[in-house]
Amino acid sequence: MTPTQAFWRGYRDCAPFIVIVAPYSMLFGVVARDAGLDVLQAMAMAVLVIAGASQFTALALLQDQAPVFIALLTALAVNLRMAMYSAALVPHLGHARLGTRALMAYLMVDQAFAVAVRTYEDNPQMPKAAKVAYYFGCMMLICPIWYGFTLTGALVGQAIPASLSLDFAVPVCFIALAAPLLRTLPHMLAAGVSAIAALAFAWVPWSLGLLVAAALAMVTGAQAELWLKRRAERSVA
Numbered sequence: 001m002t003p004t005q006a007f008w009r010g011y012r013d014c015a016p017f018i019v020i021v022a023p024y025s026m027l028f029g030v031v032a033r034d035a036g037l038d039v040l041q042a043m044a045m046a047v048l049v050i051a052g053a054s055q056f057t058a059l060a061l062l063q064d065q066a067p068v069f070i071a072l073l074t075a076l077a078v079n080l081r082m083a084m085y086s087a088a089l090v091p092h093l094g095h096a097r098l099g100t101r102a103l104m105a106y107l108m109v110d111q112a113f114a115v116a117v118r119t120y121e122d123n124p125q126m127p128k129a130a131k132v133a134y135y136f137g138c139m140m141l142i143c144p145i146w147y148g149f150t151l152t153g154a155l156v157g158q159a160i161p162a163s164l165s166l167d168f169a170v171p172v173c174f175i176a177l178a179a180p181l182l183r184t185l186p187h188m189l190a191a192g193v194s195a196i197a198a199l200a201f202a203w204v205p206w207s208l209g210l211l212v213a214a215a216l217a218m219v220t221g222a223q224a225e226l227w228l229k230r231r232a233e234r235s236v237a
Contacts, residue, residue: 001126001127001130002130003127003129003130003132003133004133005130006126006129006130006131006133006134006137007133007134007136007137007140008137009119009134009137010115010116010119010133010134010135010136010137010138010140011137011138011140011141013115013119013137013138014111014112014115014137014138014141014142015141017111017115017141017142018141018145020111021111021142021145021146021149022145022149023149024052025046025052025145025146025147025148025149025150025153026149026150026152026153027153028042028046028052028055028056028150028153029042029046029149029150029151029152029153029154029155030153030154031056031059032045032046032055032059032150032153032154033153033154035059035062035063037059037154039151039154039155042150042154043147043150043151043154045058046146046147046150047147049075050106050107050109050143050146051078051079051082051109052109052146053078053079053110054075054076054078054079055075057071057074057075057078057210058071058072058074058075061074061075066205070208074208074210074211077210077211077214078210078214080214081110082105082108085108085110085113085117086105086108088113088117089104089113089116089117089120089135092116092117092120092131093131093132093135095128096132100132104135104136104139107136107139107143108139109139109142109143109146111138111142112135112138112139112142115138116131116134116135116138119134185224185228186220186221186222186224186225186228187221189220189221189224190217190218190220190221190224191217193213193216193217193220194213194214194216194217195213197209197212197213197216197217198210198213200213201213
């Protein structure tokens with residue numbers, strides 16, 4: 001597979017996510033304006049952060065009059081998943097130049113990661129240059145859609161009828177991303193614990209229950225991995 005072929009394959013593979021990313025980003029534009037941001041501020045947040053979940057979290061906390069420090073801390077915690085994404089991609093993209101890796105880090109979103117990492121795992125013989133091109137192919141579709149529909153939501157959000165709810169895009173997006181990646185017992189346990197803990201700690205002020213749920217899920221997944229590893233070692237011995 002040549003880099004050019006890989007690029008366009010990534011572009012095509014991410015195409016189905018347009019159905020989710022378009023209303024998701026438009027919803028952010030609408031919510032940002034409702035929260036008091038002007039169009040420039042909404043777009044600046046979308047371009048600089050480029051992470052919908054943390055953007056929505058920060059806006060919700062600021063609307064609830066939470067301290068700015070708490071809003072930033074919680075948004076950062078929500079975005080810590082990007083660090084795990086990066087670790088998972090290092091074996092495939094770690095060979096790229098520093099500048100290329102920096103651009104990849106900026107462009108990383110859930111959809112591109114989910115599609116890319118699954119493709120890399122299913123095609124272990126994929127050339128290194130093709131892997132880099134594939135990643136950029138995924139992002140070259142998602143990012144313009146994110147920017148463009150955020151701007152659309154910020155500009156015409158007030159004209160969207162209340163009956164045409166865009167809220168469905170958020171849960172559908174993450175279900176579509178997470179479900180195909182739940183391939184092992186640790187993955188499923190971590191997902192289950194995170195969901196249960198998020199509901200159990202929903203009463204914690206300023207959505208800080210998300211931090212507790214994330215920590216519990218990571219510990220659960222790590223312990224499950226260790227248990228499986230020890231079990232495998234004992235069976236070999």
